[in-house]
Amino acid sequence: MIASSTLQCLFVALILFLNAVESNNPKSDQGSVGGCSGVPGIPGSPGHNGLPGRDGLKGDDGMKGAKGDRGDKGATGKTGPKGSLGKRGPMGPIGIKGEKGIKGNLGERGEPGPQGENGTANSINWKQCVWKRNDDKDTGLIQECVFKKRHSSTALKVAYAANMRVKCSSGFCCGRWYITFNGAECSGPMTIEGVVYMENSKDQPLRHRQIEGFCENIPSGSIRVAVHVGNCQGYGSYDRWSGWRSVSRIMIEEYPQSQT
Numbered sequence: 001m002i003a004s005s006t007l008q009c010l011f012v013a014l015i016l017f018l019n020a021v022e023s024n025n026p027k028s029d030q031g032s033v034g035g036c037s038g039v040p041g042i043p044g045s046p047g048h049n050g051l052p053g054r055d056g057l058k059g060d061d062g063m064k065g066a067k068g069d070r071g072d073k074g075a076t077g078k079t080g081p082k083g084s085l086g087k088r089g090p091m092g093p094i095g096i097k098g099e100k101g102i103k104g105n106l107g108e109r110g111e112p113g114p115q116g117e118n119g120t121a122n123s124i125n126w127k128q129c130v131w132k133r134n135d136d137k138d139t140g141l142i143q144e145c146v147f148k149k150r151h152s153s154t155a156l157k158v159a160y161a162a163n164m165r166v167k168c169s170s171g172f173c174c175g176r177w178y179i180t181f182n183g184a185e186c187s188g189p190m191t192i193e194g195v196v197y198m199e200n201s202k203d204q205p206l207r208h209r210q211i212e213g214f215c216e217n218i219p220s221g222s223i224r225v226a227v228h229v230g231n232c233q234g235y236g237s238y239d240r241w242s243g244w245r246s247v248s249r250i251m252i253e254e255y256p257q258s259q260t
Helices: 004-022
Strands: 125-132 140-149 154-167 172-181 193-199 207-215 221-230 239-242 247-256
Touching: 125 140, 140 154, 140 247, 154 172, 154 193, 154 221, 172 207, 172 239, 193 207, 221 239, 221 247
Parallel strands: none
Antiparallel strands: 125 247, 140 221, 154 207, 154 239, 154 247, 172 193, 172 221
């Protein structure tokens, strides 16, 4: 139902409108009479939501809550890959010596082993080379003797025996007789040699002499053992003689090598 005040206002407005039509001035006298409130219109459609506002300032941390109850134990996980081997730790203390165990049964006899090399204790390996000639070489090879050495771990004993002399018409003279093995002098431990030293003389000092020694670190196999004559260190070449009118010999023996 429309209120009486509203109907009154509508009636007054109608009269004013009709007067305005008659005077051909729709706008006249509108301000001389108070208007009435109109009927509320139909509500419009709701507008769209506005854009989200900015985040507000961070609030202060709240108080720490009480500790909760312990949860149930979770399921066992899968075994991971084996890690790298760590560094070896220091050696621990020596443990207490254990009790002696029960003696075991005698094992079966094994197969015979391979035959070893021929020993030197009960089998002597030796050789002698002999000759008889007058050799007047002042320098060079006197005689060679080939020896079959059985073991690499043994030593060779070599001896050269012959008539030897050196002669000079003035001053002093010297001659050196020495042994070689496959063309080289012994170096283990030292050379095998001997010298004949003379002052000037018209005599012929031909005397039987012998030089000998051991040589180590010689491989097994065929060894060319030779006697040479040559100059002494610091002296020149002189008139030398080897084996005058007598038997000369090279004696070779194989011995166990020294342990010192």
